[in-house]
Amino acid sequence: xxxxxxxxxxxxMPAGGEDKARAFYTQILGxxxxxxxxxxxxxGGCWFELGTVKVHxxxxxxxxxxxxxxxxxxxxxxxxxxxxxxxxxxxATEDExxxxxxxxxxNDPFGNRIELMQKL
Numbered sequence: 816x817x818x819x820x821x822x823x824x825x826x827x828m829p830a831g832g833e834d835k836a837r838a839f840y841t842q843i844l845g846x847x848x849x850x851x852x853x854x855x856x857x858x859g860g861c862w863f864e865l866g867t868v869k870v871h872x873x874x875x876x877x878x879x880x881x882x883x884x885x886x887x888x889x890x891x892x893x894x895x896x897x898x899x900x901x902x903x904x905x906x907a908t909e910d911e912x913x914x915x916x917x918x919x920x921x922n923d924p925f926g927n928r929i930e931l932m933q934k935l
Contacts (some may be wrong), residue, residue: 823869824886828925829878835924880926893917893933
């Protein structure tokens, strides 16, 4: 049986980080927050979606940010996206292009690494 697709990615965050997550993922990245199912609300965290991209942030005891493992989000115009991020004081590090892509890295408010890729 083949894998059919990717439903969502899960990133960790420390307890009480929901407001920081909402500010970053909705106000800066432009994702919408979706309500977690009733049976999961008590665990904390929050979920975001934009089109088919789904990001779940869950509370992790002893939280340590993912500094190597990361999601990679596709963007239309990497330079324009990086300019917008700079206006929100989000630092980016550009990286060597991969065949067919420009790319850069940012961190969410918890230090989780996020790759941004523009397909050429």
